[in-house]
Amino acid sequence: MKFVEYSDRDALMLGLADKIAGELRMALASKDRASLSVPGGTTPGPVFDSLSAVSLDWARMDVLLNDERWVPETSERSNTALLKRRLFVDKAAAAVMIPLYGDAPRPEEKLADLAQAVDAILPLDVLLLGMGADMHTASIFPGADLLSEALAEDAPTLLPMRAPGAPEPRITLSARALKSAINIHILITGAEKRAALERARGLDPMEAPVAAILPHATVHWAA
């Protein structure tokens, strides 16, 4: 694992957006289309704000979430709605969104269709992940019903997920799909998540799911 500490959160968000933009530019220089997967939640909004204003050939970009809460876009918990509000604006509005939600009561009903579109763009060129203080990443939670399936080396690309700490069903990229990304970054802020990260480094992914990704990732942190 690589660890980069920034002087403050503004420097973190700007520096990380710049790093990601550079990696996307590199990817677009050598092929027709490139891909970016991003987290939802409360942390990455400022990175999206910066990225959305970057001059890139966004029309050649496929963008998807790492995971989604199984709620419609009208819900304030919808990661898709966050992405549309903060990333798919300005220059980045030209990017193609690969959805992780479909209108059905349960994720299982849409899983095959959603997975087919994600499989078509793997491996991801750039993966940005978040992490919860409980050491979950994407929607791979400690104690989740399909945790061992999501961590398996032969895991499917997408899994439905239900966990004690998650109020609604989720859909998530598996650890296999995440780890296959070419450039992997994890964004965390604050003392609580820094301590959780240190704890996760010594734990098995069944206890600390983010540990499955850490050896492949650069972690970006500011207090």
Ligand SMILES: O=C1O[C@H](COP(=O)(O)O)[C@@H](O)[C@H](O)[C@H]1O
């Ligand atoms: O529920 C989620 O949580 C994690 C962490 O979110 P944060 O609010 O602590 O930044 C996020 O990475 C994930 O995509 C999201 O669905």
